[in-house]
Amino acid sequence: MLNRRTLLGGGAAVLAGACMTGVAAATRDSRADPARLVATDKAAVDIPAHTPGTPLPLVLVNHTYRYANRDIWFYIVGTDLSTGRQVYGHADGSVTPVALGADGADLAIPLVADGDTVAAIPVGMSGRIYVSIGARLDFRIVADGAGKPALQYPVGWVRDAPGYEVLHDFAEFTYNAAGMFCNTTMVDMFSVPLLLRLHGDGDQTTGQVRPGGRDALFAALRADPTFAPLVVDDVRVIAPGHGIEAGLFPATYYDSYVDAVWDAYRSRQLVVDAAARRVTGTVIGDRLTFDGRVASFARPSSRDVFFCDGALAAPNDGVTGPVAAVLGAGFNRSTLLTDAAQPDADPSTFYGDPVTNHYARVLHEQTDNGHAYGFAFDDVAGQASYVEDHAPTQLTLVLTPF
Template sequence: MSVKRKLLALGAALATAAGLAAVPAVSSAAVPATIPLTIQNNSGRTEPIYVYNLGTELSTGRQGWADANGTFHPWPAGGNPPTPAPDASIQGPANGGSITIRLPKFSGRVYFSYGQKLVFKLTTGGLVQPAVQNPSDPNRNILFNWTEYTLNDGGIWINSTQVDMFSAPYSVGVRMSGGAEKTAGRLTAGGYHGFFSALKAQPGGWGNLVQTKPDGSVLRALSPGHGVGAGLLNAAIMDDYINRVWAKYASSTLTVTPFADQPGTKYFGRVSGNTMNFTNSAGAVVTSFQKPDSDSVFGCYKLLDAPNDLVRGPISRTLCAGYNRSTLVSNPNQPDAGSSGFYQDPVTNHYSRLIHERMVDGKAYGFAFDDVGHHESLVHDGNPAQASITLDPFS
């Protein structure tokens, strides 16, 4: 990952990064134009909370923000250098309290920050997102986090995410029309502090991912991809495992069955030199991958690019999951049926491992395609009555 800011069109690109690329758009309007989102503050902290709902209006494709009533406001034109964005903040709940806002049919993010408003700017290309792997980012010393969601006529998909960073703890939920609630993203008791302690103790420089305020208080841990891009983590940290994968499949076959509902669709990978070629059942080469580096593995991009197609993308997603979970050497049939073999190799994505270990249900978005095999912290309902974000204790 580059230390430069990324300009994200909060929509298809964001949804893909969150594993939501397959969210369907259906023609029947089963879901109202807005649904309530309750934000409950159980953090135990006394700072004021600021909430932002930013994204792409699905009916028009315009980028902008929604106010507390769910009314859409398009971003004005930006500039170069970037110009300040309109203040899209909503006053959040005090500790122990809650607020309810309205979610429109968006694909985007709900940010929340503690103590300070976030700084958003606009360029001619769109909104500049916080990029705290950059030491000069104006949000570097602000405690904040975000959830990602898509609400459309097919329902809501909402997740907690640690793809970019692990920071202020929170969980998400959906209350279905019958009254039952589904939740995801809740840490175990002691999980927040336990994660940072374990990451700092992990040999190999993993503790360098932790960012603190000038007073020494913990803000977040960057994802390893951002850590490599910022020079905080050894760029060759996954090389030993990647080399072993390459050696294994130079003399044996890696079988990828990317669609759980299509067990007959299989692709077969073999290494030749610096290339892993995948063939279909007829023996025709359908796509090829060059030997990846650590950054490609952690970011699931570059040499493991995953276009939104039906062949290369699904194979790449499966490879990315196998590399991050370190299961490609131990299991030639991917993806894995269960999680018992994940992160067992000494060379693995320890950041993701430590997050999953501290989730109540074991599910998280520790990397971009953590949804392979349904190990992601995502909830969905086709006819939601209400969604929720709970700001959880820093324990």
Template sequence: MFVSRKLLALAFTALLCAAGVTATGPTATAEAAVPATIPLKFTNNSGRSEPVYIYNLGTELSTGRQGWADASGTFHPWPAGGNPPTPAPDASIAGPASGRSVTIRMPKFSGRIYFSYGQKLVFKLTTGGLVQPAVQNPSDPNRNILFNWSEYTLNDSGLWINSTQVDMFSAPYAVGVQAADGTVKNTGHLKPGGYNGFYNALRGQPGGWANLIQTRADGTVLRALAPGHGIEAGALPANIMDDYINRVWNKYTTSTLTVTPFASQPGIKYYGRVSGGVMNFTNGSGTVVTSFQKPDSDSVFGCYKRLDAPNDQVRGPISRTLCAGFNRSTLLTNPNQPDTGSANFYQDVVTNHYARKIHAQMADGKAYAFAFDDVGAHESLVHDGNPQTAYVTLDPFN
């Protein structure tokens, strides 16, 4: 199955959460059994007149099969695909009109809830599984459709559901979960005027950042690509972060970067120094535990390639911390990472301005603007171990 390279990193985060481990330590386990499906209330407050289509696609956790769920939460495995890819079955669910809600059922999946305005999305199947939309490719069949998605994992330990901008910023929405005591946690809402505020801020950022914005021929603003996809599409210079990266590498040639990757385990520390162009990390005994070649801008934005983060307890957590420090530009100002105080984020002239401008427009300041935005708990994610209802709310375009 095709998965965005950035979402591979995000999937790692979801796996840790599902296993009861996060960058800040173990999560709480469910006190009550999670049923096979839970309700998802999908509310349309967008103010738009186009029909909305909903898709619930993912991996059935009990079997590992890939497929889709219908409105009742019934799982349907994908049929065999082909080469070239063949059309996938129509998995769409009719969404609510503006001002209305529909309630569907979510099964125990790790997957995505897509929604589109005006047109159904085009999904195809290869011999390896589902082909997800990749709108950084101008020939992608979904390039001119206004759509977005949320990611979630529902398992025996509860529900994790996020609002994500890891791949793009597009149609505004928020997510939520109701606990057994009736309280509701939600995240993802923009400030009043935040949708237009983000695009206006991106247009005003020199250096090519405005080129991340994609529009349709009729003038409709569709999305802003995340900067890694912008580099891939030729919209953003491939060396846009190089000056900051070079300064970081120079600094830690003569000083030490200390990484404490688990907030709940402050005694676990790793020490980074650059030698021969390579940043080597040692443990408390002085043994080298992992090394990093100097990353390029794409590695930083995607948290992959030279900043790959395997699902382990050493390199992965160190890489997550480095990735967050590079995107937030905190590695020069604080040799003790992660720097979790948001007041220090994005202060260098060379930074991830896409992420900076998204966070500035969020009502609660939280977003998944890059794959490891959860370092320090700055991500737009809600979780409950005994979820009663999940929520997706389509917000106004203002």
């Protein structure tokens, strides 16, 4: 399985030289009963049959019941998996590599005037599908650290960034010869309730927010004095890690919990099952040290916990990385003090400590199956809003009721 860090792989991308089968825009009446919003059927939409190795049909469904199609745009942005070049996609499944000096290029694809919109995801691409409501998003093209052209994505957690005032959100995907791997992510923020339906070997949905769940989520976090500053009007909720960076959230939030974990495992062992192996760790000096070839971990900061990075960085090495992912999940879910065997796979035990990731907790409470992507390794113990299919035929992205 591709976890969220692997899925992004450092950017969003597309196979520029792929064989593209044109997929024209098509429509159908989508003014449906909200109770049937997941019932969009691939057979009901006029699209060509999918051939493996060609762009994957993508259907955009506006079931917000608040905004008209004319007020919504989408964007397919990412990285070419064969070249590492950053590109943006068009509705027909073709792509354009980004180029310096091309600022102002309009990456937006409008929804059709009425009904569902059919486009295509280029093969060999890892990236994001953004949606914006009420205004278009501004994607800048900048030079990366190596001087190569790169897309500068909107950042809804930086007040002065382009697009901050625009209602927008995104889903993440990797589409290659192995299949389609995708998720509705809230790791950075939550704004627009999105649902993914993936057709292929199976028929899977993920990400559906409960009726009234968006309002309930905003209200629950506004009611918590520590988390309330993360709520930006009725536009979005910013994830706590970004809140720390913006000065909206206490940088010492997890300190007491981390100290308690370090004290607890000076005198007993923490057992972690990860990547088909079991390792044990204890705090030696001021580092949590595991047996085998697993690197030891320094005491993490609150920012490290929320981002599952820094002292909890998870290299793609099959050894330290899987253990770091389990630790990141244990800290965010606050299960490390209640269970010395990790990962804890019982969601009823998650978020029980007062010091916990309440942002992630409320997200999970407001989805119909309890699955959400509230932090980078929310896929530990299968809790993420993630689906994959190794013979995909269609991906549907639904903007669900607010």
